[in-house]
Amino acid sequence: MQKRKLGKSGLEVSALGLGCMVMSFGYGPAADKREAISLIRSAVERGVTFFDTAEIYGPFTNEELVGEALAPFRGQVVIATKFGFDLGADVVGAPGLNSRPEHIKQVAETSLRRLKTDVIDLFYQHRVDPNVPIEDVAGAVNDLIRQGKVRHFGLSEAGARTIRRAHAVQPVTAVQNEYSIWTRDPEAEVLPVCEELGIGFVPWSPLGQGFLTGKVDASMTFDTNSDLRAVFPRFTPEARKANQPVVDLLKNIAGRKDATPAQIALAWQLARKPWIVPIPGTTKLEHLDENIGASEIELTSDDLREIDGAFSKITVQGARLPEEHMKLIDR
Numbered sequence: 001m002q003k004r005k006l007g008k009s010g011l012e013v014s015a016l017g018l019g020c021m022v023m024s025f026g027y028g029p030a031a032d033k034r035e036a037i038s039l040i041r042s043a044v045e046r047g048v049t050f051f052d053t054a055e056i057y058g059p060f061t062n063e064e065l066v067g068e069a070l071a072p073f074r075g076q077v078v079i080a081t082k083f084g085f086d087l088g089a090d091v092v093g094a095p096g097l098n099s100r101p102e103h104i105k106q107v108a109e110t111s112l113r114r115l116k117t118d119v120i121d122l123f124y125q126h127r128v129d130p131n132v133p134i135e136d137v138a139g140a141v142n143d144l145i146r147q148g149k150v151r152h153f154g155l156s157e158a159g160a161r162t163i164r165r166a167h168a169v170q171p172v173t174a175v176q177n178e179y180s181i182w183t184r185d186p187e188a189e190v191l192p193v194c195e196e197l198g199i200g201f202v203p204w205s206p207l208g209q210g211f212l213t214g215k216v217d218a219s220m221t222f223d224t225n226s227d228l229r230a231v232f233p234r235f236t237p238e239a240r241k242a243n244q245p246v247v248d249l250l251k252n253i254a255g256r257k258d259a260t261p262a263q264i265a266l267a268w269q270l271a272r273k274p275w276i277v278p279i280p281g282t283t284k285l286e287h288l289d290e291n292i293g294a295s296e297i298e299l300t301s302d303d304l305r306e307i308d309g310a311f312s313k314i315t316v317q318g319a320r321l322p323e324e325h326m327k328l329i330d331r
Contacts, residue, residue, distance in 0.1 A: 001047025002295055006200025007275050009173040011152055013078050015295045017050030018043045019281030024062035029226050031283040040069035046292055052279045054082035055111055067115035083107040084126035099129035101140035108144050124154035128330035134162050138169035159330040160189035172199050179203035181265055182246050183320050206269055206278035207262055214247045214261040234318035242317040249310050259297050266294035
């Protein structure tokens with residue numbers, strides 16, 4: 001597996017990371033714990049060194065899973081986790097945002113215990129909290145870095161202005177926003193500011209919640225109790241049918257490259273910038289191997305122009321997230 005550096009920070013990771021959320025939460029029932037641990041360790045054996053989790057995944061169980069799975073390899077891997085939600089026992093209903101400095105420090109302590117480590121390699125603010133100045137957030141993480149409990153600071157779903165303000169207080173190592181062939185929002189402002197400031201970019205959901213793999217069709221149903229896609233606007237049967245041209249585009253390129261649509265979707269991201277590191281998630285070993293194989297696929301400048309030219313003629317139907325999720329996105 002090739003390595004990449006997240007911007008100018010010096011933090012070196014595998015060119016593709018592993019998003020671990022789906023093993024505990026999000027796109028169906030939680031995976032069997034033993035199988036999930038085996039999968040994470042198989043990723044390490046295949047050269048993956050970058051693993052992404054968060055306290056809210058489960059909640060808490062995903063950090064525990066990642067901590068147990070990576071304990072034997074701790075010196076060889078980079079673990080990223082996140083703060084920013086209030087998951088206290090007295091919270092009623094959906095968790096709210098909470099990035100108060102004292103809360104950030106409490107989350108760091110509990111995450112360290114669950115991850116079975118004495119330092120968090122990359123600590124993201126999961127969502128920007130409009131009630132707490134980003135300078136205070138960056139300052140709290142700076143304190144944790146000086147104490148040796150955190151190595152690097154990151155932001156998730158942050159807009160360009162917020163990134164600049166945070167970076168002025170504590171250098172931001174990575175920004176993690178949704179980005180894929182069918183979700184291009186970061187290209188307008190976020191990617192340019194990352195390039196300007198020397199910040200790495202970590203796309204979450206680089207395979208479009210599975211749609212870009214070509215394995216999701218209009219007839220598929222999603223469990224309303226365990227699969228977030230059941231309420232995602234792009235995953236209504238009508239939207240899936242309307243968005244099929246995106247998959248057809250990937251299949252067309254894949255056919256010429258002896259690859260799969262998922263591999264082309266990931267190779268497209270890797271070809272955009274050398275400081276972009278996608279983190280596709282999976283619960284299956286064959287999909288892990290498929291995703292890793294994307295790092296060996298070379299897309300030429302002509303390929304990239306062809307993909308972007310064809311995509312420019314496609315109108316994607318449906319918002320990328322439900323309205324209540326979009327309200328948490330910083331712009």
